Amino acid sequence: MSRLVAVAQGSLAGDLTGTHRSAVVIGGGQAGLAMSHCLTGRGVDHLVLERGRIANEWRDRRWDSFCLVTPNWQCELPGFPYPGTEPSGFMTRDEIVDYLSRYAASFGPPLLEEVAVTRLRVDGDGRFALTTTRGTLTADQVVVATGPYQVPLIPRIAERLPDSVTQIHSADYRNPESLPPGAVLVVGTGQSGCQIAEDLHLAGRRVHLATGSAPRVARRYRGRDVVDWLADMGYYRKSIDEFDDADAVRMRANHYVTGRGGGRDIDLRAFARQGMRLHGRLSAVGAGVVEFADDLRRNLDNADAVSESIKDSIDAFIAGRHLVAPEEPRSVPVWAPDDGPTSVDLAAEGIASVVWCTGFGRDNRWIDVPVFDGRGYPAHHRGVTTFPGLYFLGLPWQWTWGSGRFCGVAADAEHLAARIAAGPARPVEVPWIAGTPHSTSPSAAEWTAPRTVA
Known part of the structure; x- marks a missing residue:
C-alpha cells in the first residue's frame, strides 16, 4: 500500500458521517483508479470507496488459470502503461491484480477499502449523500465505477436439476479440483464458458458444453495478433x-x-474431436435429463463465419494500405455435428457438476437518483448522465469498443474529469440510451439474482 493510501485511510478512520468531498468515486478497480488519477491531475478533492480490496473483481471473481484475452500492450491506464517485459503476452489473474496494485501505489489515490456504498441519494441541500458501511458522507459530484458485471445470473431452469448435482456460477469457479469428481456440464459459450470448458478439458475432465450464439475470433492471422x-x-x-x-x-x-x-484460438470443433461433448442451447431439464435445442450446427457455423469475416476485413486493410504480410490459408472445419436435438441423462453420463457461464447483470436499486431507463440502466452520453453531477465509468461501449477495457478507460476517465473539474452542468440531452442489458441479461421472471450493493 502506498503512503498516500495509508494516510487517506488513517485520516478517515472510523465513522465517515460528516465527511464531504467535491467528488466521490465508487469502485476501486481499473475504472475507479483511472478516474482518481485524472481527478488528482486536475486537483479535484475526492475520495475513492471500494467495497473490498483494490482489484476486488479480478481477485475474487476469476478462476486460477484466468488471463487476459487482449495483449498486455493494451493495458494503458492513465500515467501507467504496461510496465512488464511481455507486451505481446497476456497477464494472468494474479499479474492483473499486481498491475492494479502497483498502479495505485504509483500515485497514491485517496482510497478507502472495505467500505461498501449501500445507498446513493440527493439530500435536502442538493448534495449527493452516500450511505456506507461506515456512515454517511456527502459529495458535490459522484462517479459510479462499479463495473458492468455485478450480479451473477443463473436461469430459473437450474431449479429443476437434481440436488445431487453441484451447481456454481462462473464467478465462483476456481479450478477443476474444486468440483466434485465426475463429468461437468458447462452452460454458455461466451469467453468464460469456452475458457472454463477448456480448463476442465485440459485437466482430463469429461466435459459437456451447451453452446450459444457467441462469435469467435482467431488469435493470430497473417503474422500478427488479430487485436x-x-x-x-x-x-x-x-x-x-x-x-x-x-x-x-x-x-x-x-x-x-x-x-x-x-x-491461441478456441476451436470448439477441435475439442469435440478430442472427446468433448458439444450440444445446442440448453432448452429443458426434467427427471434427471437435460435437453438441448437443434442449433449446434448453426451456432458453430455462425461463430466460424464471424471469425472469417474479421479475416476478410484484415485482408482488405492489408490490400488497401499495400502492406506486406504473409499469406495464410483459411480455417477448415475439423468436425461437424449430427443434426437434431439431443438429450443427456445426467446419472448415466456421470455429470456431477454444472457451471453456469450465463453472464452478469447490474443491480442499481441502491442508486436513488432518476437516471435510469425502463430496464434499469443509466441514460448517459459518454458517462455523463441526465442528472447533473452523476457519472458512470467503465461501462461496455460507454463511448468506444475499448471503453470497458484497459485500453479505453483512460480516455473516458479524462473526459469525465474535465466535466467534474468544471463543476456540475445543466442536465445533458442523451441522444441514445447507454448501458443496455448485457447480452445474457434476461427478465426477472427467467432468472434468479441476489440483492447486492456497490
Missing part, C-alpha cells in the same frame, strides 16, 4: 454514435478466444 490488426484498423477507437443500431451493438456477446499458453 494488433483491429487496433491499427481503428476498431477500438470507433465511437458508439457511429452505429445506427447502437443498442444492438452493445448487446453483442464478446468473441471467444484465449490468451492461455501465450495465446
Whole structure:
C-alpha cells in the first residue's frame, strides 16, 4: 500500500458521517483508479470507496488459470502503461491484480477499502449523500465505477436439476479440483464458458458444453495478433454514435478466444474431436435429463463465419494500405455435428457438476437518483448522465469498443474529469440510451439474482 493510501485511510478512520468531498468515486478497480488519477491531475478533492480490496473483481471473481484475452500492450491506464517485459503476452489473474496494485501505489489515490456504498441519494441541500458501511458522507459530484458485471445470473431452469448435482456460477469457479469428481456440464459459450470448458478439458475432465450464439475470433492471422490488426484498423477507437443500431451493438456477446499458453484460438470443433461433448442451447431439464435445442450446427457455423469475416476485413486493410504480410490459408472445419436435438441423462453420463457461464447483470436499486431507463440502466452520453453531477465509468461501449477495457478507460476517465473539474452542468440531452442489458441479461421472471450493493 502506498503512503498516500495509508494516510487517506488513517485520516478517515472510523465513522465517515460528516465527511464531504467535491467528488466521490465508487469502485476501486481499473475504472475507479483511472478516474482518481485524472481527478488528482486536475486537483479535484475526492475520495475513492471500494467495497473490498483494490482489484476486488479480478481477485475474487476469476478462476486460477484466468488471463487476459487482449495483449498486455493494451493495458494503458492513465500515467501507467504496461510496465512488464511481455507486451505481446497476456497477464494472468494474479499479474492483473499486481498491475492494479502497483498502479495505485504509483500515485497514491485517496482510497478507502472495505467500505461498501449501500445507498446513493440527493439530500435536502442538493448534495449527493452516500450511505456506507461506515456512515454517511456527502459529495458535490459522484462517479459510479462499479463495473458492468455485478450480479451473477443463473436461469430459473437450474431449479429443476437434481440436488445431487453441484451447481456454481462462473464467478465462483476456481479450478477443476474444486468440483466434485465426475463429468461437468458447462452452460454458455461466451469467453468464460469456452475458457472454463477448456480448463476442465485440459485437466482430463469429461466435459459437456451447451453452446450459444457467441462469435469467435482467431488469435493470430497473417503474422500478427488479430487485436494488433483491429487496433491499427481503428476498431477500438470507433465511437458508439457511429452505429445506427447502437443498442444492438452493445448487446453483442464478446468473441471467444484465449490468451492461455501465450495465446491461441478456441476451436470448439477441435475439442469435440478430442472427446468433448458439444450440444445446442440448453432448452429443458426434467427427471434427471437435460435437453438441448437443434442449433449446434448453426451456432458453430455462425461463430466460424464471424471469425472469417474479421479475416476478410484484415485482408482488405492489408490490400488497401499495400502492406506486406504473409499469406495464410483459411480455417477448415475439423468436425461437424449430427443434426437434431439431443438429450443427456445426467446419472448415466456421470455429470456431477454444472457451471453456469450465463453472464452478469447490474443491480442499481441502491442508486436513488432518476437516471435510469425502463430496464434499469443509466441514460448517459459518454458517462455523463441526465442528472447533473452523476457519472458512470467503465461501462461496455460507454463511448468506444475499448471503453470497458484497459485500453479505453483512460480516455473516458479524462473526459469525465474535465466535466467534474468544471463543476456540475445543466442536465445533458442523451441522444441514445447507454448501458443496455448485457447480452445474457434476461427478465426477472427467467432468472434468479441476489440483492447486492456497490
